[in-house]
Structures are given as structure tokens and as C-alpha cells.
Amino acid sequence: MGSGDNIAIKCxxxxxxxxxxxxxxxLTFEIGAGRTIGYLGPNGAGKTTTLRLLLGLIKPTSGSxxxxxLDVQKDKMNIHSQLSYVPGDNVLWPELSxxxxxxxxxxxxxxxxVKFRDELIEQFNLEPNKKIKSYSKGNRQKVSLxxxxxxxxxxxxxxEPTSGLDPLMExxxxxxxxxxxxxxQTVLLSSHILSEVEAICDDVYMLREGKLVESGKLEDLKHYxxxxxxxxxxxxxxxxxxxxxxxxxxTSADTIRLKFNGDFNxxxxxxxxxxxxxFLSTEPSLEELFMSLYDx
Amino acid sequence: MTTTDVSTxxxxxxxxxxxxxxxxxxxxxxxxxxxxxxxxxxxxxxxxVSYLSFYHTSHSREVLSQAFGHNVATIALFGPTYDxxxxxxFLVLKSFFTLIIVGSMWAIxxxxxxxxxxxERGYFEHYLAGTVTLKRVYLQILCSAFVGLAILxxxxxxxxxxxxxxxxxxxxxxQCLYYCLCVVAAPLxxxxxxxxxxxxxxxxxxxxxxxxxxxxxxxxxxLVGDSGIGLHxxxxxxxxxxxxxxxxxxxxxxxxxxxxxxxxILCFLISGAxxxxxxxxxxxxxxxxxxxxxxxxxxxxxxxxxxxxxxTLYSWFIAITLTGAVLGLVASSAGSxxxxxxIKTVFDRIGISGNGTQSFLGFSFVIVAVLxxxxxxxxxxxxxxxxxxxxxxNFLALAESRTRWILNRIAVTLVSELIAGxxxxxxxxxxxxxxxxxxxxxxxxxxxxxxxxxxxxxIGVATLAFGLIPSKTVFTGYFVIGWSMMVEIVAGxxxxxxxxxxxxxxxxxSPYPAAKINVISVVLMLVIGILGLIVGVYYFGSRxxxxx
Numbered sequence: 041m042g043s044g045d046n047i048a049i050k051c052x053x054x055x056x057x058x059x060x061x062x063x064x065x066x067l068t069f070e071i072g073a074g075r076t077i078g079y080l081g082p083n084g085a086g087k088t089t090t091l092r093l094l095l096g097l098i099k100p101t102s103g104s105x106x107x108x109x110l111d112v113q114k115d116k117m118n119i120h121s122q123l124s125y126v127p128g129d130n131v132l133w134p135e136l137s138x139x140x141x142x143x144x145x146x147x148x149x150x151x152x153x154v155k156f157r158d159e160l161i162e163q164f165n166l167e168p169n170k171k172i173k174s175y176s177k178g179n180r181q182k183v184s185l186x187x188x189x190x191x192x193x194x195x196x197x198x199x200e201p202t203s204g205l206d207p208l209m210e211x212x213x214x215x216x217x218x219x220x221x222x223x224x225q226t227v228l229l230s231s232h233i234l235s236e237v238e239a240i241c242d243d244v245y246m247l248r249e250g251k252l253v254e255s256g257k258l259e260d261l262k263h264y265x266x267x268x269x270x271x272x273x274x275x276x277x278x279x280x281x282x283x284x285x286x287x288x289x290x291t292s293a294d295t296i297r298l299k300f301n302g303d304f305n306x307x308x309x310x311x312x313x314x315x316x317x318x319f320l321s322t323e324p325s326l327e328e329l330f331m332s333l334y335d336x
Numbered sequence: 337m338t339t340t341d342v343s344t345x346x347x348x349x350x351x352x353x354x355x356x357x358x359x360x361x362x363x364x365x366x367x368x369x370x371x372x373x374x375x376x377x378x379x380x381x382x383x384x385v386s387y388l389s390f391y392h393t394s395h396s397r398e399v400l401s402q403a404f405g406h407n408v409a410t411i412a413l414f415g416p417t418y419d420x421x422x423x424x425x426f427l428v429l430k431s432f433f434t435l436i437i438v439g440s441m442w443a444i445x446x447x448x449x450x451x452x453x454x455x456e457r458g459y460f461e462h463y464l465a466g467t468v469t470l471k472r473v474y475l476q477i478l479c480s481a482f483v484g485l486a487i488l489x490x491x492x493x494x495x496x497x498x499x500x501x502x503x504x505x506x507x508x509x510x511q512c513l514y515y516c517l518c519v520v521a522a523p524l525x526x527x528x529x530x531x532x533x534x535x536x537x538x539x540x541x542x543x544x545x546x547x548x549x550x551x552x553x554x555x556x557x558x559l560v561g562d563s564g565i566g567l568h569x570x571x572x573x574x575x576x577x578x579x580x581x582x583x584x585x586x587x588x589x590x591x592x593x594x595x596x597x598x599x600x601i602l603c604f605l606i607s608g609a610x611x612x613x614x615x616x617x618x619x620x621x622x623x624x625x626x627x628x629x630x631x632x633x634x635x636x637x638x639x640x641x642x643x644x645x646x647x648t649l650y651s652w653f654i655a656i657t658l659t660g661a662v663l664g665l666v667a668s669s670a671g672s673x674x675x676x677x678x679i680k681t682v683f684d685r686i687g688i689s690g691n692g693t694q695s696f697l698g699f700s701f702v703i704v705a706v707l708x709x710x711x712x713x714x715x716x717x718x719x720x721x722x723x724x725x726x727x728x729x730n731f732l733a734l735a736e737s738r739t740r741w742i743l744n745r746i747a748v749t750l751v752s753e754l755i756a757g758x759x760x761x762x763x764x765x766x767x768x769x770x771x772x773x774x775x776x777x778x779x780x781x782x783x784x785x786x787x788x789x790x791x792x793x794x795i796g797v798a799t800l801a802f803g804l805i806p807s808k809t810v811f812t813g814y815f816v817i818g819w820s821m822m823v824e825i826v827a828g829x830x831x832x833x834x835x836x837x838x839x840x841x842x843x844x845x846s847p848y849p850a851a852k853i854n855v856i857s858v859v860l861m862l863v864i865g866i867l868g869l870i871v872g873v874y875y876f877g878s879r880x881x882x883x884x
Contacts, residue, residue: 095733098880117737125733131726133644134539135627144634148734173456173539 373491664767698847796868
């Protein structure tokens with residue numbers, strides 16, 4: 041299979057326009073096989089458009105995408121047999137029961153590990169013999185998740201997968217993702233829940249207005265972001281407001297709290313002009329990273 | 337904010353919240369009632385004008401009166417006829433029962449959409465989260481339905497009265513007014529019964545099925561009542577019979593509004609009481625327990641598509657088979673009447689020849705062709721619905737090709753039509769055998785096969801629209817059928833351009849057995865249909881899927 045062995049998803053200058061709106065603009069990235077990717081972006085950034093392009097449900101205006109080395113437009117059937125998809129709008133058949141839905145989706149996919157499916161039903165605490173229309177949103181989401189995991193696909197494409205799940209079920213979902221990682225499955229997770237992405241993803245891709253604005257390992261990305269710093273001085277603090285990248289949040293007789301996004305050497309030189317009693321630097325959370333990238 | 341400001345704001349909010357269901361529902365009812373009002377009005381005017389232009393001598397009117405005035409088959413199908421030598425009598429024969437059936441179906445679909453469909457979609461949840469109760473929502477939607485009925489009646493009246501004034505039809509204000517009140521009688525019954533069905537059944541689909549059966553049952557009761565076999569009392573226990581007994585235009589009997597109003601009020605009261613005591617999403621018959629579905633239906637996309645449409649297909653099977661049975665039953669007597677009447681010249685004009693029975697059947701098969709076309713279009717429309725609501729994504733994201741998905745469904749539609757056609761032919765031949773219509777099974781089969789190319793044409797054109805301009809799928813299909821029906825109506829009652837006639841798919845159908853099967857038309861419709869299907873499927877395979 042060549043490069044498909046190591047690369048699960050490859051997008052090459054992928055662009056999608058809907059009439060006059062550019063939903064995706066020149067998107068280029070590669071996702072290694074076996075990685076768990078958090079795909080982030082505000083509403084309308086182009087996350088779902090990317091996923092629908094990868095599934096071949098819509099055509100790119102230009103550019104191309106491959107999954108496991110196969111073109112997503114030309115080899116849809118082959119690709120789909122190796123992936124599972126949980127759509128953002130969870131539309132199931134209201135007249136079927138949960139179990140009937142799982143059987144139908146399993147048969148359509150072609151490969152269901154029945155024993156694993158039953159374990160998942162237990163794990164997610166689903167009552168499978170009720171009609172879909174009588175399920176809560178969370179229970180409908182459980183059906184979609186079980187359907188996705190039960191086929192043990194090489195690639196899981198999940199669009200807002202924990203929407204409607206209670207915290208306990210969210211933990212079960214994270215366990216399933218960890219298990220998938222251990223099995224070497226690739227996961228592309230589009231989500232707004234940053235704590236979830238932070239807890240389970242290896243890499244993060246961030247979109248804004250159809251463009252990829254940041255990507256990489258989470259810990260690497262954090263270095264680019266604003267750091268929260270609190271400094272306590274023994275005497276009057278020096279003036280550090282002129283240092284590039286400093287945003288003073290609060291000052292008192294002996295303390296400065298600031299946000300910093302610049303050259304640490306310059307900051308440290310300025311601080312050392314005072315008599316520092318303590319220095320506390322906290323790494324940004326993914327949420328802060330997200331906000332620093334999207335805050336206009 | 338002062339106390340006065342707060343109370344004013346509260347009052348404004350309460351007002352907005354309180355009447356939101358009415359306003360939303362009113363939009364839907366107004367739009368559809370206006371559309372149907374215009375359709376009904378112009379159908380009446382077209383019938384009136386064609387009567388005056390074709391039956392312009394007293395002799396021709398007398399012949400018409402003799403042909404249909406005492407014909408059991410006609411009376412059974414369309415109700416008793418009165419004074420066909422007058423325009424008013426002809427209008428009742430020509431259009432009243434059609435308007436009753438179409439109006440009832442409109443009321444069924446509109447009522448169940450507003451009272452159960454919107455609840456299923458979750459719209460009621462938004463209302464109830466505001467300042468209204470479920471009972472108030474129900475009352476407001478009913479009010480919007482009444483406004484819709486009023487709009488329908490007023491629209492028909494305005495068109496009819498304007499036509500009467502401009503074309504000197506000689507109907508008069510009272511006849512126009514009374515006819516327009518009668519036109520909404522059947523829709524009122526089905527709004528009332530629909531409101532009840534929406535409290536009995538938890539899904540719109542089940543409510544529609546129940547109401548469809550009720551309409552069929554009420555119609556069948558009065559059909560037997562009017563068949564001249566001493567069971568006339570059946571008219572008095574059928575709500576459709578009550579509407580028939582109103583006698584619009586000729587010898588009016590407004591007292592029969594009484595059972596209609598009492599029946600409707602009873603339905604509204606019972607449904608009102610039920611709605612006041614139930615929770616959101618509930619109904620008398622709890623259908624939350626899953627239906628036992630054979631696992632064979634869950635094996636593949638094809639088997640599931642059969643399961644998905646089987647209820648609808650059963651309904652079409654029944655409708656087509658019953659039509660075949662009715663045609664078989666009345667063909668002989670209708671044919672013998674036709675042999676002696678000048679109406680045959682009308683049939684000659686639209687290319688129907690042969691003896692009376694053959695002429696009647698050739699003409700009547702257009703009805704079956706219309707049913708087949710609607711059956712086809714209904715299936716193609718579900719493709720679009722599945723795309724919009726996102727179900728198509730589920731299939732396509734799995735290892736299912738688009739071509740296979742659509743071809744599976746088209747195959748199910750075609751096979752279903754073929755089966756329905758064969759069953760219809762068997763029933764028609766059997767009933768015809770006992771009533772001496774002379775329709776053998778083989779002739780019946782050929783007659784049905786002769787109709788299928790128009791249905792394939794509709795499938796092809798609608799599939800082409802689905803592939804190229806998916807948002808216009810429904811419009812395109814209905815346009816083809818609606819246009820063809822309109823041309824057929826016009827063609828029957830006046831001189832029409834051959835070019836215009838050729839644009840109707842129903843005109844392309846040869847009136848077999850009254851004439852030979854037109855092979856060129858059959859081939860042409862099949863070729864266009866299949867080409868449309870191929871191009872539509874091709875474009876569907878390569879276009880964007882647009883879910884909500």
C-alpha cells in the first residue's frame with residue numbers, strides 16, 4: 041500500500057466552496073496511522089465540511105484527500121469498509137429499536153464483532169430493546185457510538201461524539217478511545233469539548249474560517265500560547281509593561297499578575313531588575329490555547 | 337425599569353408566547369388552502385366553460401342527462417346526479433366528488449402535520465417551554481385550521497362567482513355560496529377526525545394510515561348505499577354520505593350540515609379532552625414498544641428499503657386494486673349506457689374508440705395511470721426526504737455505493753408497481769367476468785402494462801431532477817403529473833392543439849382496449865424515462881449530498 045501504511049489521512053490543498061462561501065481553504069495536513077486527533081474550531085470553521093469531504097459525501101472544489109493511501113472520491117467503498125463515522129446530527133430510524141439499528145448498521149458495514157457489541161451495550165448501559173424514538177438524545181448517541189466501535193474499524197471519524205452523554209458515559213467513551221488507541225486504530229475527533237480533546241488526543245488541529253491555523257502535539261502547541269505568570273516581589277515591582285508580549289492583568293504593592301506571549305529571556309531580564317520573592321508560571325489549558333487563537 | 341414597564345413587557349412576552357403556535361400553523365394552512373382553493377376554483381370554471389361550449393344545445397344536454405342521469409355505475413362512483421340539462425347539475429357530477437376526495441386528503445395531511453408531525457419534530461417542546469399549555473397549542477392549531485378552511489371556501493367562492501359574473505354562467509350568488517360551503521364540509525370532517533386520530537396515535541404515519549382507511553371506508557359505505565341494491569340507508573351513516581346528501585347547487589339540503597357539525601364537534605371535544613390529560617409525545621395507543629421486525633429486513637440496504645416503504649406500498653396496492661375492482665364492476669353497465677349516448681363523441685375526440693365497455697375502460701384506465709404515477713413519485717420523493725433528514729448519510733458513510741442505494745429503491749418501486757398491476761388485472765378480470773365486461777385476464781394485463789411506461793417516465797424525470805437539481809425533485813414530479821392531468825381535462829371538453837396534447841403523459845397512453853397500444857408512444861416514454869433515470873443516477877453519484 042506504500043505511504044498508506046503510515047499515513048491514515050492526507051489532505052492536499054483541499055478547498056471547498058459553497059457558492060460564494062469558502063468553507064475550506066487550501067487545507068493541507070497528514071495524520072499518522074494510530075494517532076488520535078482532536079479537530080477543533082469554532083462554529084462554521086469547516087470541521088464538518090472536512091469530515092464530509094473525507095467521507096466522499098461532498099466533492100472538493102479543488103485539491104484532494106486520501107485515506108490509507110486511497111482517494112476519498114474514487115475509492116469510497118473500499119475506504120468506508122475500513123472506517124466508522126458518527127455524524128454530528130445523529131439521525132437514526134425512529135421506528136427501529138436500538139438493537140435493530142445496531143444490527144442494520146452492522147450488516148451494512150459488513151463486519152461486526154457481536155461479542156464486543158454486547159460488551160459495549162453493557163459498558164454504555166444501553167437498553168437496546170426500546171424504540172429509537174423513545175430514547176433520549178444521550179441514548180441515541182450511545183447507539184451511534186456502539187455502532188461505530190463494534191466494527192473495530194481502522195479509522196474512527198467522530199463528529200461531536202459525546203453530545204448529550206452524561207459525565208459517566210463520557211468517561212466510558214474516553215475508555216473506548218484509549219482502547220482504540222491501544223489497538224492501533226486512528227481516531228479523528230471533531231469536538232468543542234476542549235477538556236475531552238486534552239484528555240484523549242495526541243495531536244490537535246485547529247481550524248479558523250476554513251484554514252488550518254495550528255496543528256501539532258498538544259504539549260508543543262502550548263508553548264506558542266499565552267502563559268499565565270504571577271510574580272511576588274520583596275520590594276516595589278519594576279516596570280515590565282514595556283516588555284513585548286506582556287499583558288498586565290493586575291498589580292498590587294508587591295505582586296504582578298500578567299499574561300505573557302513573547303521572548304522569555306527579555307521578560308526575565310526585566311523582572312530581575314526587581315527583588316523577586318516568588319515566580320509562578322502556569323501552562324495554558326487547551327481552552328486558553330483555543331481562546332488565544334480565536335480571540336479576535 | 338418601572339413596575340409599569342415590567343408588567344407591559346410581561347404582557348408583550350405572554351402575548352408573543354401565547355400565539356406563536358397559531359401564527360406558525362396559520363402560515364402552513366394559509367399557503368396550502370389558498371393553493372387548493374385556486375385549484376378547486378379553476379377546476380370548476382374549466383368544467384363550466386367546457387360544458388357550455390360542448391353541450392350548447394338542449395338536445396346534447398338531454399343526451400348527456402340520459403347517459404348519466406340514471407346510470408348505476410356513475411351514481412355509485414360519483415353520487416346521484418340531478419338535472420344534467422343544467423350547468424349546476426353537470427358541475428356536481430363532474431367535480432364535486434373529486435373535490436370531496438382531494439379536499440379530504442388535503443385536510444388529513446395538513447391536520448396530522450400540524451397536530452402530530454410538528455409534535456414529533458419537537459416544535460411543541462419549544463411552545464411548551466414558553467407560556468402555553470398543550471391544550472392551548474392544540475386549540476390554536478385548530479383555530480388556524482378553521483381559518484384555512486375559511487380561506488379555501490372563500491377562494492373557491494371568489495373564483496366561482498367571478499367566473500359566473502364574467503362568463504355569464506347563470507349560477508347566481510346563492511348557488512355559488514352554498515357550493516363553497518359544501519366544498520369544505522368533507523375537509524371539516526377530516527380536520528375533526530384528524531384531530532382525534534392525532535390523540536389516538538403517537539406517530540403521524542399511524543394517524544395518516546388510520547384516516548386513509550377511514551376515508552376509504554366512508555366512501556365505500558356510500559358507494560354501496562348508492563348502488564341501488566336497497567341499502568340507501570348506508571348514506572346516512574357515512575360522513576361522506578352526509579356531504580353527498582347536501583346536494584350542492586341542485587335541490588340543496590342544508591339540514592345535512594347538522595350531522596357533519598355534530599360529528600365534528602364531538603371529535604373536537606373528545607380530542608380536546610384527550611389532549612388535556614396527556615403528556616407531550618403521548619397518545620392513547622403507546623407505540624414506543626418496538627415492532628417485531630424480521631431480521632431479514634435488516635440484512636442489507638435493499639431489504640431495509642423494502643421494509644421502509646412497505647406500508648406505503650400496501651396502501652397503493654389497495655388503492656390500485658380497489659380501482660381495478662370498481663372498474664371491473666361498473667364497466668359493463670357504464671359501457672352499455674355509453675353505446676347509446678353522445679358522450680362517445682367526447683371519447684372519440686381524445687382518441688377512444690371501440691364499443692361502450694371498451695371506451696369506458698380505455699378512458700378510466702387514465703385514473704389507474706394517475707395512481708401509478710403518484711405511487712412512483714411518492715417513492716422518488718422519499719429519496720429526497722432521506723437526503724434532507726440525514727438518513728442517506730448513514731448509508732453512504734457505510735460501505736454502500738450511491739448507485740446501488742438509488743437503484744435498489746427504484747427497483748423496489750418498479751417491482752411493486754408490477755405486482756400491484758398484476759393484482760389489479762386479476763381483480764379486474766375476475767369482477768369483470770361476473771359482470772360481463774368481457775375483459776379477459778390477458779387483456780387486463782396488457783391494459784395495465786400499457787400504463788407503466790408513463791409511470792417509468794415520471795420516475796425518470798423525477799430521478800433526473802433528483803440528480804441535477806435535488807431541491808426541485810418534488811416540484812418537477814408534481815409538475816409533470818399536474819400538467820398532464822390539466823391537459824387531459826382541457827382535451828376532453830374542447831378543441832386543443834395537438835402539440836399541447838402531446839405534452840401530457842396521460843394523453844400518450846393509448847386507451848387500450850378501446851384502441852391499439854401505441855408502440856411509438858410506449859417506446860418514446862420508456863426511452864425518455866430510462867435516459868432520465870440513467871443521467872439522474874449518474875449525477876446523483878457525483879454530486880454533493882446535502883443533509884440539513
